[in-house]
Amino acid sequence: MAIRRGHFKTRLGFILAAAGSAVGLGNVWKFPWLAGENGGAAFLVIYLVIAFTIGVSVMLAEFLIGRAAERNPVGAFVRLKGGAWPIIGYMGVAAAFIILSFYSVVGGWTIAYAVKTATGLLETPETSALGGLFAAFTADAVEPLVYHAVFMALTVGVVSRGVGAGIERACKVLMPVFFVLLVVLCIRSVTLPGAAAGLKFFLAPDFSKVTPGMVGAALGQVFFSLSLGMGAMITYGSYVSHKANLPGAALWVTSLDSVIAVLAGVLVLPAVFAFGLDPQAGPGLTFITLPAVFSRMPLGGLFGTLFFLLLFIAALTSAVSLLEVAVAYFVDEKGVGRIKATLTVGAVIYLLGIPSSLSLGVWRDVTVAGKGIFDLMDYVASNLLLPLGGIFIALFAGWVVYPRVIDEATGGGARPFRWAPLWKVMCRFVAPAAVAWILIAGL
Numbered sequence: 001m002a003i004r005r006g007h008f009k010t011r012l013g014f015i016l017a018a019a020g021s022a023v024g025l026g027n028v029w030k031f032p033w034l035a036g037e038n039g040g041a042a043f044l045v046i047y048l049v050i051a052f053t054i055g056v057s058v059m060l061a062e063f064l065i066g067r068a069a070e071r072n073p074v075g076a077f078v079r080l081k082g083g084a085w086p087i088i089g090y091m092g093v094a095a096a097f098i099i100l101s102f103y104s105v106v107g108g109w110t111i112a113y114a115v116k117t118a119t120g121l122l123e124t125p126e127t128s129a130l131g132g133l134f135a136a137f138t139a140d141a142v143e144p145l146v147y148h149a150v151f152m153a154l155t156v157g158v159v160s161r162g163v164g165a166g167i168e169r170a171c172k173v174l175m176p177v178f179f180v181l182l183v184v185l186c187i188r189s190v191t192l193p194g195a196a197a198g199l200k201f202f203l204a205p206d207f208s209k210v211t212p213g214m215v216g217a218a219l220g221q222v223f224f225s226l227s228l229g230m231g232a233m234i235t236y237g238s239y240v241s242h243k244a245n246l247p248g249a250a251l252w253v254t255s256l257d258s259v260i261a262v263l264a265g266v267l268v269l270p271a272v273f274a275f276g277l278d279p280q281a282g283p284g285l286t287f288i289t290l291p292a293v294f295s296r297m298p299l300g301g302l303f304g305t306l307f308f309l310l311l312f313i314a315a316l317t318s319a320v321s322l323l324e325v326a327v328a329y330f331v332d333e334k335g336v337g338r339i340k341a342t343l344t345v346g347a348v349i350y351l352l353g354i355p356s357s358l359s360l361g362v363w364r365d366v367t368v369a370g371k372g373i374f375d376l377m378d379y380v381a382s383n384l385l386l387p388l389g390g391i392f393i394a395l396f397a398g399w400v401v402y403p404r405v406i407d408e409a410t411g412g413g414a415r416p417f418r419w420a421p422l423w424k425v426m427c428r429f430v431a432p433a434a435v436a437w438i439l440i441a442g443l
């Protein structure tokens, strides 16, 4: 029996949805803080190299696997090969639960900060005061959990209706607005007195700072930021028309996502230096520096509110793709209704997120292998599960179903795919070997 599946209407709609999944808190919240912790420009260079070699190749592999199978990540491996391969899909579904649990906590922060900026609660240029406000907010045992619930409820609301015209249309308008606002804010940030040191830190690489741990962090960030290694792009690829040119789409999405990450770095890091903050401040970095930037510009309250609202939307479109992976699995494979699947999975992920949030406050002292719960969730997913998934996705596309996916890439030979030989080598050898090497060196 043929199951009727959703479809993106246009290639542009597909690219925007995939970019909506990629562009999110990973770019604006996580990237500047990781770059700050890992030597700035050297991290940026390594990040970009990995993104445009391994990242873009794995993304294309995911698109092609998804479209060839027209299934969720578990079903896709079952349909194309079976055997032990579906394990990769199950790992992806597990990663969706883990990532969305803490992602939704941070998504809640963006809503809270939109509200706090709009009501003038953050109107102080004093970064020490802002640091205190951030620490007090995230350490609270109730407030962040309420916003976490709001964020999760909105994600559930979108996914339960299907990733249809609503989110596609919203992305088309809001993502360009987000981009323009990002550029305006970058200009304010780099013209702050004292910003030059931050720009230099972010743009003039000092390669003596390269360590295996830092390369591992860059790799994890590439997978996280491009939504790779867990089947989000397999799932979205399964909804795209057979006429769309997927190699081009993979390049587009990788480029858009990288540009936004670089802009976020240019926004946050000069401000960090201008205000004498420590670039190693960790997950709070963006939430502490940005309000300080806003309070030093005309109409800062307005710009600030708008910015956090748009960041919230960017986060929502990513969260939707995370939830969609798990929901598509239960809908396709277990025959659960979409609404029931969305509500149940959403509730479980909400509960999973509570320890992450509390680990920044009352459960601060609970650590596993030296990491708090929040950091542990992030680490296990981004630095272990996603790269591991990426290795096997590349191997699968390069060796196991290569003729099939090449057929998908070229529309049965109708379209040129000029970098096919390169892509083949990437998937068969370079990506798996490099990722495995980085994973091992990082441990």
Ligand code: PHE
Residues within 6 Å of the ligand: 021, 022, 023, 024, 025, 026, 027, 099, 223, 224, 225, 226, 227, 228, 230, 232, 318, 319, 321, 322
């Ligand atoms: N790429 C998203 C971001 O940068 C997060 C994400 C990871 C989404 C994995 C889907 C899958 O915010």
